[in-house]
Amino acid sequence: MTETKTEPAGTPPPPGRRERKKAATRRAIADAALRLFLERGYDDVGIREIADAADVSTTTLFKHFPVKEALVLDEDAEQEARLLAAVRERPEGRSIPAALREHALRHRLAAGDDPRFRAFSELVNSTPALRDYAQSMWLRHTAALARVIADESGLPPDDPACLALAHFALEAPRAARAAHGDEDARRALTRAFDLLETGWDGLTA
Template sequence: MDGKPGLRERKKQRTHAAISDAAIALFLERGFNQVSVAEVAEAAEVSKRTLFAYFPTKEDLVVHRLADHETELARVVRARRPGTTPLTAVREHFLAGLRERDPITGLNDHPQVLRLTRMILDAPTLVARMDRFKAAAERALAQALQETADTPELTARLAAVQIVGVRWTLAQDNADHLARGESADSRSAGAVADAEQGFALLENGLRDLGSRH
């Protein structure tokens, strides 16, 4: 076996991508609430039953593109260098994301990214889904802190809420600046300064987190 997906798996991947691409194109063109699942299925040339087999809810058609980020901070903490605290690892990762214009940092002014962000914020069901996304990120990070930093359960949960909350707020602030017409390049220095301030505030209260790693 060469490790490559088989014909059936490749066909499933193509169908998944076709449905997702059709959905995003329609949502960006007309708005999330103005497009029905039936219209997405028709555009992707699949049945509604097939669509729901890949995406259980309409919101999944959008949120699945962010799925990898749900456990991102937990993975960063687990993969950190020996002697590096969890907070330092997360800070370095966020600053790297700013440099690379990772959309999850809010510092990406590609037109489609800006439109997708605006679309999510304009749809209450998507905003609610993002709150669930944030809560799942907190749970995953708390678990990683417990397992890799010898952190008591309550401390891990409290720390995770703070860390995820700071990252979330920094990203939203960046997105707000770009939504008002500022470019990613002109916002970059301010985004870095805000990130440094946010993580410095965290460090004042979490300086001993993972110190035994």
């Protein structure tokens, strides 16, 4: 007798063949783009070259990636999920600014030990178009972060202090790197969050 396995309630169905094919095409395009960008530089690689390397048409490429910058920076949903989880799932006793500082140090400034990741970070930070696009996409999480901060603090969802903390927390890594360079950015970021934590504690006491 064959045992029938049932999925837990609420479990989304596995992706179908069409979805898997679309995901594979998307990954092939992104991988081809990153390889060419790392080899020759972002500005010296054209969309047609990327499409040819991935064996797709330019029309197909733009269906998956509407702008060139998105070929490199396309983890917006995943980044927001990690950011909000840093606040919601912080250890007991850890303040919201401290949780956001730890997230920034780990995910926004960390160079990592993987040479490929370091090369990717250098590509983004040394290319103005990518650097500006990354910051623009990152700041799109401000409203969602402000709502989570308010919820975790027992404050109204439209409290301007929550919006201010969210904006400052998201802006701090870029400001620290721009003002102090990669070597001193971690110290500068920690200093900035010390100020945020002191002010937030006084506000919510």
